[in-house]
Amino acid sequence: MSSTEQGTSSAAPAEPTTAPESAAAPEVPESFYYVHGKDKVVHKVSAGALQHSALIHGMISNLGYTEEQAKANPFPFENIDGDILQMVVDWCNQHKGKPTPPEDTNLPKQKEKLFDLVLAVNYLEIKELLTYCCKQVAMMVKGKSPEEIREIWMIPTDAEDEAAEKEAKKRAGKEAAGETAAAAGDAK
Amino acid sequence: MGVLTMGEELLCTAVSVVLHIFVQISHLVDFGKRCFTRAPPSLDPIDWPAMPRVAQEKVIDYLDIKTRYALRRCSKSDQALVERTLKTIEAEFVFLKIFDDKIDVDVMQKTFRGMFYFKTFTCPNEAAMVLRSILKRVLTKNLVIECHKIHNLRRFLDAWAPEGHNVKIRTMKLTWNCQMESARELRRVLALVQSDLVTEVLVNDGFLINLDWLMRSKFWNLLKAVYPHQDVFIDIQKHCSLKVVEIYFVGVDENGSCYKKEVLRTEDPSAFNEDDVDSIYLPRQTFTFLEITETLKRLEVGLQWDEEEKSSWLGQKNQV
Numbered sequence: 001m002s003s004t005e006q007g008t009s010s011a012a013p014a015e016p017t018t019a020p021e022s023a024a025a026p027e028v029p030e031s032f033y034y035v036h037g038k039d040k041v042v043h044k045v046s047a048g049a050l051q052h053s054a055l056i057h058g059m060i061s062n063l064g065y066t067e068e069q070a071k072a073n074p075f076p077f078e079n080i081d082g083d084i085l086q087m088v089v090d091w092c093n094q095h096k097g098k099p100t101p102p103e104d105t106n107l108p109k110q111k112e113k114l115f116d117l118v119l120a121v122n123y124l125e126i127k128e129l130l131t132y133c134c135k136q137v138a139m140m141v142k143g144k145s146p147e148e149i150r151e152i153w154m155i156p157t158d159a160e161d162e163a164a165e166k167e168a169k170k171r172a173g174k175e176a177a178g179e180t181a182a183a184a185g186d187a188k
Numbered sequence: 189m190g191v192l193t194m195g196e197e198l199l200c201t202a203v204s205v206v207l208h209i210f211v212q213i214s215h216l217v218d219f220g221k222r223c224f225t226r227a228p229p230s231l232d233p234i235d236w237p238a239m240p241r242v243a244q245e246k247v248i249d250y251l252d253i254k255t256r257y258a259l260r261r262c263s264k265s266d267q268a269l270v271e272r273t274l275k276t277i278e279a280e281f282v283f284l285k286i287f288d289d290k291i292d293v294d295v296m297q298k299t300f301r302g303m304f305y306f307k308t309f310t311c312p313n314e315a316a317m318v319l320r321s322i323l324k325r326v327l328t329k330n331l332v333i334e335c336h337k338i339h340n341l342r343r344f345l346d347a348w349a350p351e352g353h354n355v356k357i358r359t360m361k362l363t364w365n366c367q368m369e370s371a372r373e374l375r376r377v378l379a380l381v382q383s384d385l386v387t388e389v390l391v392n393d394g395f396l397i398n399l400d401w402l403m404r405s406k407f408w409n410l411l412k413a414v415y416p417h418q419d420v421f422i423d424i425q426k427h428c429s430l431k432v433v434e435i436y437f438v439g440v441d442e443n444g445s446c447y448k449k450e451v452l453r454t455e456d457p458s459a460f461n462e463d464d465v466d467s468i469y470l471p472r473q474t475f476t477f478l479e480i481t482e483t484l485k486r487l488e489v490g491l492q493w494d495e496e497e498k499s500s501w502l503g504q505k506n507q508v
Contacts, residue, residue, distance in 0.1 A: 115234045122240045134243055137234055138250035146261040153236035155262045 031067055033060060034074035035089070039082030042074045049092035054125035080120045084113060088120055091129055237265070248273045253295050253326065254306050257318065274325035282328045282359075284319065286335040286344050291315040295322070316347035323357045327385070331359040333377065335366045341373050349380055357381045361388040 033050055036042045050056045056075060065073070077085060114136055121130045141149045149155065156164065236244070248256060248270060260270040283294040293306040293315060309315035323331065335341040349355045357380045364374050378389070 115239070118234075118239060118243050122243050130243065131246060134246035135250050137243075137247045138255075140234065141259070142251065142255055144255065144258060146258045149255075149259055150262050153234045153262075155236050155266065157262075158264050161263065 031070070033065070033070045035077060035085065036074045037077050037080040037082040037085035041082050041086075043085060043089045045089050045092060046096060049089070049096040051097075052092045052095060052126045052128065053088075054127070056124060077120075077124075079123065081116060084116045084120045087113070087117060088124060088126065088129070092126070095128070244269060245273065252297060253277070253279065253322065257321075271325065274322075275327075277326055279322075279326050279328045281330050281332060282319075282322065282326075283332045284334065286333075286337075286340045288337065288340060291344060293319060293322075312344045312347040316344065319348060320355055323359065324355070326358065328357075328359040330361040330363055331357065332363040332365060335370075338370060338373070341366060341370060345373055345376055349376060355380045358385055360385055361390065362386060363390045 031047045032044050033047060033056070034042050034044055035056070047060065050060065059075060080088075114133060118130070118133045118137065121133055140152055144152065150157070239247075248259070251259065253274075256270045256274065260267045278298070279295050280298050281294070281296040283292070283296075285292040285294075289310065291309045291312060293309070295306045307315075307318070309318070322328075335344070357377070359381060362377070362381060364370075364377075366373070
């Protein structure tokens with residue numbers, strides 16, 4: 001996205017360049033923050049865009065970072081893939097300072113990433129984007145039969161679930177037995 | 189040698205032809221398989237069980253009732269999840285049409301714009317099970333029941349609300365489109381309706397006998413005393429929006445054909461808010477509670493009154 005300044009190096013945050021957002025609102029200079037995902041690529045995001053995320057917004061207000069501090073300490077989101085974080089940042093920038101319409105067409109179309117996106121958005125507490133993602137997930141199964149839903153949403157049957165549980169229990173039992181045997185050996 | 193070579197050539201040709209035919213057939217079989225088996229979903233699967241609960245609930249909010257019921261059948265955890273969300277949704281209409289060989293269930297939800305066909309059931313038990321589940325949880329604004337053959341209706345009701353089964357219907361209005369003598373069946377259904385929710389019962393073209401649930405009032409008790417049940421059919425249309433109850437008394441003559449004996453069009457004070465009574469526009473054939481007493485006095489002629497019942501009613505009337 002053109003509005004997102006993306007760092008290229010993994011170690012240091014990207015050098016902030018003149019952002020188009022700041023040109024749009026010249027009266028108050030906009031503050032920027034930095035986030036990075038699993039791939040350590042740093043994304044520069046304006047404070048206005050980050051307001052969509054209740055988690056990051058809470059972090060910002062609690063930490064009271066200056067721009068320099070923010071640049072030096074990008075928010076790490078190790079559990080979010082880089083490309084997913086990029087999508088989220090793009091979306092936040094696009095919807096900066098305006099309410100999300102009920103039918104949002106600006107969301108990235110890569111539906112194969114939808115599940116990861118839902119997890120990320122839920123973690124970052126971006127309510128509007130989560131609503132839209134959930135709508136997309138719901139659309140995947142609308143009017144489908146239980147078998148089709150199972151296939152699309154990877155839902156195991158109760159029998160499969162029980163079998164997996166039994167297997168897990170067996171494995172846990174074996175591991176526990178191995179541990180007790182090892183402990184007994186150590187004691188001897 | 190020459191003959192043998194020719195034979196070999198012929199054999200080779202025959203083998204190649206047979207092989208070619210086999211290849212063609214296998215291609216056709218593959219093509220057929222591709223055509224007739226369900227295409228895999230174009231999207232990558234979602235790991236639904238690993239999804240956060242908040243997101244799962246949000247997703248379910250965007251599913252119509254039909255899809256929710258399909259999801260409900262996927263696993264026990266989904267069943268519990270869906271059932272929790274069903275209580276929060278409303279259905280504008282639930283249409284139940286009972287035919288000889290099938291039962292149609294249609295559901296209309298406001299949020300999903302337009303009615304969608306839910307399912308056609310061939311087995312009454314299956315239809316009954318689904319309907320029990322929907323009507324127990326989903327708040328329905330109008331449940332419309334339509335049937336034209338009494339034995340079909342009875343068969344379905346036996347499946348829907350068997351003895352000892354705790355069936356509850358959460359509907360605000362019940363529309364009974366059963367054009368036959370189905371008073372007992374209507375009473376069975378009314379006994380299932382959650383009485384604090386229902387505000388209107390509209391009975392179209394039904395001959396109703398002794399419908400005491402609908403007319404649980406002193407007036408109705410009197411009518412029951414006046415009209416011997418075995419001699420008369422009573423057709424009731426209760427319009428809560430108009431605050432009017434129409435009661436058609438239909439007798440049967442010697443030839444077995446019906447004739448309209450009496451029509452009473454009145455407000456039933458116990459069925460509506462008392463404050464509304466005076467403000468209702470009452471057309472010509474409308475009686476106030478007092479006027480009805482006069483009418484009934486007229487009807488008293490030739491009827492055998494149970495003295496105890498009469499004195500009881502008169503006592504109640506004096507109290508009023």
